[in-house]
Amino acid sequence: MTLTRADRKLLRGLRRPVAPAAFSLVTEWERRISGYTGVPHAVAVNSGRQGMRLILEYLGIGRGDEVVIPAYTLASLVPLIRETGAVPVPADIDPDTLNVTPDHVMSRVTPRTRAVMLLHAFGSPAPAKETAEKLAPRGIPLIEDCAHAFGARRNGLSVGGFGYARFFSFEPNKPLSGLGGGMVVSHDPGLTSHIRNHMERLPLDPRTVWRKADAVRREQFLAATGLAWLPLMLLSWPATGRWIRRIYRGAQPVPSSMARFHPVQAALGLRRLDEFEASLERRRRVAARLSAALPRGVRPQAVLPGGEPSWYFFVVRLPQPAEPVRRHMLWRYGIDAAVGEEVADDCARLLGWWDCPHTASAYACCMALPLWEGMSDHAVERVTRALERSMSCT
Ligand SMILES: Cc1ncc(COP(=O)(O)O)c(C=O)c1O
Structure with a gap:
């Protein structure tokens, strides 16, 4: 996400007291997201994690x-599930789509299963319809984690329409950003009015939005001045990487259950929503060019028939461990790719389950290559060539 002059003007609104009429922006934001996803009830929350909780x-x-949760997902979802008193049970993924399969999910269902969570990993649609159909006779609700997947479709329908409920995330790095915040969307008006009652009791806290805006400004500055190389180098080295990651994760704003979604965030999101389809189309074109230029043996994340990803991340699977390749790409060519937990966590291993081999191998061998909207053919070639050379040197 980059902050424009118009965004900065909107952010000044955080300094002023909020007039009750400003909440009509939040209502409009909910109405537009509900319209876009084709699901009738939507309620704005302060983060995707708060929505899930x-x-x-x-x-x-x-x-x-x-x-039941996907074994390959964000680790910080696990403590939130545990806080409810429930036990998270990981289901393995398909090695090509990197999403759970209905069979892996069903193999984890027991008489104690009260819900199944399914992630549309990196914006690529997961088999939600097939999974929901298998769960229906047992009355188990499917919750779709659409944190990566705003804009993704399957068979022409926006993701998130098959389960009982779904949540989106609008963090700064997500396909659609409102400087944080999330949305719960459901066919059940009882769920959304429960969440609305909860949110309306919380105070507004503009400091969390400021902090995110500052983090985006800092990142923009580091990228523009070329100073980003230092933290990236430290990140790519095993001894310092663990330490940097801990600081980074610690500094990520904890999903506040104490604050209400701010109307300024709704205004930022609405501006981006107007341009969203055009921006998605540009990312789609870049992803097609990257896929066509990949070196032999490197497989892009497979897309299910009828699937149209949101291209949150462009994830590929290497025929070898990804960490040394990533380090070589960064040190030799100055190209930053993400690996390991920067892509997703092996939650099965973290939870002490050792029977999710596809998740373990995805964690070791998957890499998210850089993809941005205005990526030129030259940049695509530079990235894929650096990948090819780094693979042969490590
Ligand atoms: C898989 C997954 N689920 C849920 C979330 C939560 O979103 P939020 O940061 O808005 O709480 C994220 C955030 O990156 C995520 O990657």
Whole structure:
């Protein structure tokens, strides 16, 4: 995300007291997201994680219950599920699509399963319809984690329409950003009014939005001045990388359950929503060019038939461990790619389950290559050539 002059003008609104009429912007933001996704009820929350937590709370999930989650997902979802008293149970992924499969999910379902969570990993649609159909006879609700997937479609329909509920994230690096915040979308008006009642009791806290704006400005500055290389070098080296990652994750704003979604965030999101389809189309074209230029043996994340990803990340699987290749690309060619937990966590291993081999191999061998909207053919060639050479040198 980059902050434009118009964004900075909107951000000045954070300094002023909020007039009650300003909340009509939040209502408009909810209406537009509901219209875009084709699901009737939407409610703005302060983060995707807060949305997930409130869905679990509404479903009455608690001690003694199990929630099936993808083994390859964000680790910080696990403590939030545990906070409810429930046990997260990881399901392995398909080695090509990097998404869970209905069979892997069903193999984890027990009489204690109270919900299943499915992620559209990196914006590529997961088999939500097939999974929801298998769960329906058992009355188990499917929650779709659409944090990566705003704009993704399957068979012409926006992702998130098959499960009981879904949540989006609008963090600065997500396909659609409102400087943080999230949205819960559902066919159940009871769920969204429960969440709305909860949100309306919380105070506004403009400091969390300021902090995110500052982080975006800092990143813009580091990239523009070329100073980003130092933290990136430290990140790519095993001894210092662990330490930098810990600082980075610690500094990521914790999903505040104490603050309400701010109307300024709605204004920022609405501006971007107007340009969203054009921006998605540009990312789609770049992704097609990257896919066509990949070196032999490197496989892009497979897309299910009928799937149209949001291209949050462009993830490829290497025929070898990705970490040394990434380090060589950065040190030799100055190209930054993400690997390991910067892509997604091996939650099965973190939870002590050792029977998710596809997740373990994705964690070791997957890499997210740089992809940005205005990426030129020259940049595509530079990235793919650096990848090819780095693979042969490591
Ligand atoms: C897979 C996944 N789920 C959920 C979230 C939560 O989103 P938020 O940061 O808005 O809480 C993220 C955030 O990156 C994510 O990667």
